[in-house]
Amino acid sequence: MATLHQNGGARAAEDVNGNGNGHAAAPAAEWQFARAVKDGALAAAGDRMSIRAVRFKISASVDARDPRPVLPLAHGDPSTFPAFRTAAEAEAAVAAALRTGKLNCYPAGVGLPDARRALAKHLSSDLPYELSSDDIFLTAGGTQAIEVVISVLAQPGTNILLPRPGYPNYEARAALNNLEVRHFDLIPERGWEIDIDSLESIADKNTTAMVIINPNNPCGSVYTREHLAKVAEVARKLGILVIADEVYGNLVFGDSPFIPMGVFGHIAPVLTIGSLSKRWIVPGWRLGWVAACDPKKILQETKILTSITNFLNVSTDPATFIQGALPQILENTKEEFFKRIIGLLEETSEICYREIKDIKCITCPHKPEGEAEFISFGGDP
Amino acid sequence: MATLHQNGGARAAEDVNGNGNGHAAAPAAEWQFARAVKDGALAAAGDRMSIRAVRFKISASVDARDPRPVLPLAHGDPSTFPAFRTAAEAEAAVAAALRTGKLNCYPAGVGLPDARRALAKHLSSDLPYELSSDDIFLTAGGTQAIEVVISVLAQPGTNILLPRPGYPNYEARAALNNLEVRHFDLIPERGWEIDIDSLESIADKNTTAMVIINPNNPCGSVYTREHLAKVAEVARKLGILVIADEVYGNLVFGDSPFIPMGVFGHIAPVLTIGSLSKRWIVPGWRLGWVAACDPKKILQETKILTSITNFLNVSTDPATFIQGALPQILENTKEEFFKRIIGLLEETSEICYREIKDIKCITCPHKPEGEAEFISFGGDP
Numbered sequence: 001m002a003t004l005h006q007n008g009g010a011r012a013a014e015d016v017n018g019n020g021n022g023h024a025a026a027p028a029a030e031w032q033f034a035r036a037v038k039d040g041a042l043a044a045a046g047d048r049m050s051i052r053a054v055r056f057k058i059s060a061s062v063d064a065r066d067p068r069p070v071l072p073l074a075h076g077d078p079s080t081f082p083a084f085r086t087a088a089e090a091e092a093a094v095a096a097a098l099r100t101g102k103l104n105c106y107p108a109g110v111g112l113p114d115a116r117r118a119l120a121k122h123l124s125s126d127l128p129y130e131l132s133s134d135d136i137f138l139t140a141g142g143t144q145a146i147e148v149v150i151s152v153l154a155q156p157g158t159n160i161l162l163p164r165p166g167y168p169n170y171e172a173r174a175a176l177n178n179l180e181v182r183h184f185d186l187i188p189e190r191g192w193e194i195d196i197d198s199l200e201s202i203a204d205k206n207t208t209a210m211v212i213i214n215p216n217n218p219c220g221s222v223y224t225r226e227h228l229a230k231v232a233e234v235a236r237k238l239g240i241l242v243i244a245d246e247v248y249g250n251l252v253f254g255d256s257p258f259i260p261m262g263v264f265g266h267i268a269p270v271l272t273i274g275s276l277s278k279r280w281i282v283p284g285w286r287l288g289w290v291a292a293c294d295p296k297k298i299l300q301e302t303k304i305l306t307s308i309t310n311f312l313n314v315s316t317d318p319a320t321f322i323q324g325a326l327p328q329i330l331e332n333t334k335e336e337f338f339k340r341i342i343g344l345l346e347e348t349s350e351i352c353y354r355e356i357k358d359i360k361c362i363t364c365p366h367k368p369e370g371e372a373e374f375i376s377f378g379g380d381p
Numbered sequence: 382m383a384t385l386h387q388n389g390g391a392r393a394a395e396d397v398n399g400n401g402n403g404h405a406a407a408p409a410a411e412w413q414f415a416r417a418v419k420d421g422a423l424a425a426a427g428d429r430m431s432i433r434a435v436r437f438k439i440s441a442s443v444d445a446r447d448p449r450p451v452l453p454l455a456h457g458d459p460s461t462f463p464a465f466r467t468a469a470e471a472e473a474a475v476a477a478a479l480r481t482g483k484l485n486c487y488p489a490g491v492g493l494p495d496a497r498r499a500l501a502k503h504l505s506s507d508l509p510y511e512l513s514s515d516d517i518f519l520t521a522g523g524t525q526a527i528e529v530v531i532s533v534l535a536q537p538g539t540n541i542l543l544p545r546p547g548y549p550n551y552e553a554r555a556a557l558n559n560l561e562v563r564h565f566d567l568i569p570e571r572g573w574e575i576d577i578d579s580l581e582s583i584a585d586k587n588t589t590a591m592v593i594i595n596p597n598n599p600c601g602s603v604y605t606r607e608h609l610a611k612v613a614e615v616a617r618k619l620g621i622l623v624i625a626d627e628v629y630g631n632l633v634f635g636d637s638p639f640i641p642m643g644v645f646g647h648i649a650p651v652l653t654i655g656s657l658s659k660r661w662i663v664p665g666w667r668l669g670w671v672a673a674c675d676p677k678k679i680l681q682e683t684k685i686l687t688s689i690t691n692f693l694n695v696s697t698d699p700a701t702f703i704q705g706a707l708p709q710i711l712e713n714t715k716e717e718f719f720k721r722i723i724g725l726l727e728e729t730s731e732i733c734y735r736e737i738k739d740i741k742c743i744t745c746p747h748k749p750e751g752e753a754e755f756i757s758f759g760g761d762p
Contacts, residue, residue: 031650032620033589034683036534046691052490053694079485086485095476104460104467104663109433140521140667140697147696151557153417172695176532208414239413269412282485284701286521302415310427313434314553315528316521319700320665 041175049172051076076217079281083344086282087337093328094285094321103321109313111138111289111323118327119289123272127262129295137308138326140318141286142247142275146173148290148315149243149271152307153208154179161203161210163194167217167245182207188365192221199234209241209271212261215248220349220368222256225263232264241304242268247275247288250338253346254369262293269294271304276329281341287318287326422556430553432457457598460662464725467663468718474709475666475702484702490694492519492670492704499708500670504653508643510676518689519707521699522667523628523656527554529671529696530624530652533688534589535560542584542591544575548598548626563588569746573602580615590622590652593642596629601730601749603637606644613645622685623649628656628669631719634727635750643674650675652685661710662722668699668707 037043047053062070078084097103110116116133124130139145146169153160154177162170164183174181182202186192199210212231215222223231235242244261252258261270275288290308292299299305317323349368356364418424428434443451459465478484491497497514505511520526527550534541535558543551545564555562563583567573580591593612596603604612616623625642633639642651656669671689673680680686698704730749737745 030620031622031679031683032586033534033622033685036536036539036589037684037688042533042688042691046688046694050490050691050694052487053691056489077487080483082482085482091479091482095479098472098476098479101463101466101472102461104665106433106458106664108437109431143695143697152423153414155417158417169695176695205413208417239411241412241414283487284485284698286697286700298412302412303418304414307418307423307427310423310431310434313427313431314524314550314557316524316667316697317665319667319703322700 041178045172045175049168049175051168077283078345079283084281084341086280087329087333089332089334089337090276090280090282090325090329093325093332096328097321097324100321100324103324105320107138107317107320107323109315109317110309111136111318112320112326115323115326118330119291122330123260123262123274123291123293126260127265127293129265131291131293134305135292135294137290137292137312138318138323139288139290139312140316141277141283142245142273142288143169144286144315145273145275145288145290146170146245148308148311149209149273150174150177150179151311152304153241155208158206158208159204160208161199161240163211163213163216165192165216165218166211166213170211184210186216186219186221188219191366192216192219193223193227194231196230196234200238203238203240207238207240209243210235210238211243211245213245213248214261215252215258215370217245217248219366220370221366222252222254222258222369224256225259228259228261229264229267231261232267232270235268240268241299242270244270244272244293246272248278248370249274250279251342251345252370253342253349254367256369258370260293262291265293266295269296269298269304271299276326279338279341280329280333285318285322287322422559426553426556430549430556432549458664459726460664465662465722467661468710468714470713470715470718471657471661471663471706471710474706474713477709478702478705481702481705484705486701488519488698488701488704490696490698491690492517492699493701493707496704496707499711500672503711504641504643504655504672504674507641508646508674510646512672512674515686516673516675518671518673518693519699519704520669520671520693521697522664523626523654523658523669524550525667525696526654526656526669526671527551527626529689529692530590530654531555531558531560532692533685534622536589539587539589540585541589542580542621544592544594544597546573546597546599547592547594551592565591567597567600567602569600572747573597573600574604574608575612577611577615581619584619584621588619588621590624591616591619592624592626594626594629595642596633596639596751598626598629600747601751602747603633603635603639603750605637606640609640609642610645610648612642613648613651616649621649622680623651625651625653625674627653629659629751630655631660632723632726633751634723634730635748637750639751641674643672646674647676650677650679650685652680657707657710660719660722661714666699666703668703 115138116136119136120131120133139148150173159180159182161182161184163186171181184198185195187195242261246260250258262272270293272291272293276285277283292305353364353367356362496519497517500517501512501514520529531554540561540563542563542565544567552562565579566576568576623642627641631639643653651674653672653674657666658664673686734748737743
């Protein structure tokens, strides 16, 4: 915290108007803003639900005198290991965009037009319809994408369905927005598939959306086409939106190919959350997106897309020159890069799976087929 | 919006599970998320209070067939003009940080330790006490800095005092957080100084903070040391926090030197909002900060700093490699760069002031002495 200069502090205070230095340190109760800090949503979200806060706490609890090495199994960020450096083409594209000097300006709230257009084209290649640039909203990483969709949907009295296990930033952001959370279970014995029946039992007329994470974080499971179709059908039946978190999209190495939820956007509208972070191993670049996968234009008609635009107009943005590099990143990154990264992930996942099986207090009910933050869950200790 | 591929859409839907294509387009009322969109806080904040939305509306209202040139007086972003290119040292520092490949990782929520330390040292040079790195919270531009302080202070039943004229993002963010806004006037005849008496008349026991923008945006006025001391004294009397928006800090060219509000942090605690955006002309880099200028550690005692940490732990961040470049940017940028930029701003401001005086429907009661978004206000049309 701040400390007074040994000589300068008092003198400077006297300089002002002669009485600045006369105050004793005020006790906290005199300050009206002190009431702003309660054990409320902010503390709960930031302290107990934030994956970062939990990680920092775990790190801080390690005894530095203990000679045993600490393996960061819950690191979720391979970029710190030299083998996982991003594609040379991607790095070059960002450096070139910076060097033009023309992309230091404020971006449009929803993102640079060229970047939105390039991403619409890129995502459309896996869909049975074409996205336009108006369907794309660039965000400062997947974190801001989650913030946008939760903030836009949160209304008093409504609730949202979240997977358990899942990524706790959804719970944290819902707590900040006073959006009620209801959890549905993933079934380990069925490859962490969603318990579809439970969705119907916990939803009601105030349910606004459900979140599906595919490949799942933290389980590393990849959903089949058939399972995703069932999810879309139940969302349609319940009248809810599907938020498809696909930040690990395409990072798969098992038998199941990655199918984007947007393939079923004609059944129920889908807001897809994506990011450069995982596939390009650049979480620190903070470039993510929300894509409206909704060929029937229901999100446009219900003005959900207008709300997203409104929200982004008063929010921060991804750095403009990184946005400016997006068309080149998407176009120039070679298939060999992705193959090499997926190969590395598969190899390390195999080692982890094999070794964890021998640890008695941990069970791993389903071998991961996608990159994920954690690959196992505790059983009886 | 999304459009179906001419051939692919229906086929792909049939591929799925045979019944995906059977749905008619659902009317909006069937979808439960439709109720999320009301003419509520989000629409008001994004549409009517967002400076971007207003700018886009004005731009869209220009008749493209009209041959007269359009001058972007309300642009607020000189970076698009080639004369206002950022310092070569700053650009080189960011490129070098990117090229290391070591700063693609997730940053800590409050910012990279080295960047916080460098900024604490930089800001301390204008203060009568020393900030430590724990006083610094890096944000994704000034926009996220505003979001942090408003979100942390907003509690049901409390209110915040904002200047009129001021920067409308404060009103927008307060609306999103259901924080009541009360306006105090700036007095044009007194160089847009704050009407200190009015502060006392509009504040009550539920007032949590006041915002002071210096140099003022949009007025371009720079407050004297004596005026800032009076502000601190009234904040102390009212028991409220001072949020000092100094994103235009040091960009002054008149008779008044720039004095940071933190100089008076011993009278009332100050949260200073700053950014690389304006002084380095890189708003698109999205690197800002909140600095706790509070030598008596009241913000620490009242756990306001803990709340800021909690909030940032569930929020997005400035790009890691740009954070990583901050120490070099602060250390290596030459005084000549700032002198040249301020010279350019003064020159263009002089021209603007001179020409505007001849326009009958506009009055400019006080010549600007600091860089600002607008330099004039309408009188009788």
